[in-house]
Amino acid sequence: MSSRRSRMRQAGVSRISEDQIADLVSKLQQLIPEIRNRRSDRVSASEVLQETCNYIKNLHREVDDLSDRLSQLLESIDSDSAQAAIIRSLLM
Amino acid sequence: MKARTGYSTSLKQEFLKKWIKGIRIYSNFKKDMNILERKKAIKLSADLAIASTRNASTRWSRTLTANISKNETNKIFVEQIFSDSEVIKKEAPSRLMARSNRIASKKIWRRSHITQIKARKMGPYAVKARSIAKKLVKNRTKVLKSLVPGGENMDGISLIKETLDYIVSLRVQVDVMRRLASAAENSTRSL
Numbered sequence: 001m002s003s004r005r006s007r008m009r010q011a012g013v014s015r016i017s018e019d020q021i022a023d024l025v026s027k028l029q030q031l032i033p034e035i036r037n038r039r040s041d042r043v044s045a046s047e048v049l050q051e052t053c054n055y056i057k058n059l060h061r062e063v064d065d066l067s068d069r070l071s072q073l074l075e076s077i078d079s080d081s082a083q084a085a086i087i088r089s090l091l092m
Numbered sequence: 093m094k095a096r097t098g099y100s101t102s103l104k105q106e107f108l109k110k111w112i113k114g115i116r117i118y119s120n121f122k123k124d125m126n127i128l129e130r131k132k133a134i135k136l137s138a139d140l141a142i143a144s145t146r147n148a149s150t151r152w153s154r155t156l157t158a159n160i161s162k163n164e165t166n167k168i169f170v171e172q173i174f175s176d177s178e179v180i181k182k183e184a185p186s187r188l189m190a191r192s193n194r195i196a197s198k199k200i201w202r203r204s205h206i207t208q209i210k211a212r213k214m215g216p217y218a219v220k221a222r223s224i225a226k227k228l229v230k231n232r233t234k235v236l237k238s239l240v241p242g243g244e245n246m247d248g249i250s251l252i253k254e255t256l257d258y259i260v261s262l263r264v265q266v267d268v269m270r271r272l273a274s275a276a277e278n279s280t281r282s283l
Contacts, residue, residue: 017248017249020249021248021249021252024249024252024253024256025252027256028252028255028256028259031256031259031260032259044225045229046225046228046229046232049229049232049233049235049236050232052236052255052259053232053235053236053239055259056236056239056240056255056258056259056262057239059259059262059263059265059266060239060262062266062269062270063135063138063139063262063265063266063269064135066266066269066270066273067131067134067135067138067269068131069273069277070131070134070269070272070273070276071127071128071130071131071134072127073273073276073277074130075127075130
């Protein structure tokens with residue numbers, strides 16, 4: 001019957017992509033320090049997603065903080081020092 | 093999109109070179125910057141640099157570059173940076189929309205049909221628990237989409253692949269910026 005065949009094909013397709021998704025999710029788990037350091041093997045999808053989002057937010061914040069730090073450093077560098085000249089020639 | 097699970101020294105070097113180039117071009121643009129302008133120069137150059145390491149091969153990098161270029165003042169600056177390298181490609185949303193609408197309506201039909209079948213097999217409590225879990229995943233996926241540039245139109249495997257690449261790139265960006273910041277701090281302190 002055509003409907004059964006199409007249902008089986010659907011099941012076959014979704015099985016392949018579930019494996020792919022599982023593989024990608026495990027790669028994600030490897031990347032995120034929060035989850036990688038946990039002992040337990042089974043982490044739920046929603047946990048992976050939440051930790052991923054938190055991790056990305058933290059990385060965004062770090063970029064912002066580092067930009068702050070660097071801009072302050074360039075402001076506060078004593079203009080006569082040799083180091084200042086090096087840094088300035090590097091960046092400006 | 094080539095998969096990239098670890099990051100190499102050459103990638104960090106490429107980012108550093110492009111980042112510094114961007115800061116230099118920006119400084120030539122605006123001669124006397126206050127501290128806020130300087131921060132913007134540093135951050136904007138860093139974002140453009142890390143996006144350009146992907147050579148427009150990922151959605152997040154194209155979206156990030158396009159978003160920065162949308163601002164009129166930034167556009168001239170961006171064009172100068174990319175003058176000798178890759179072109180800034182524009183995303184074509186309209187073509188994607190029609191196809192995704194068709195797929196979305198098919199999914200909605202299939203989902204409602206499957207829920208009915210499952211309710212008959214699993215019993216109401218299990219169905220409720222699973223639907224709560226699904227809602228959680230759905231809401232968190234929505235947050236993820238808002239965090240990854242260009243994520244709003246992606247789903248499933250593509251979203252996860254883009255997320256992986258984006259996270260690896262962000263880590264390179266943070267790593268190099270952090271090292272430059274500590275090197276600069278140490279050198280001024282040693283006086």
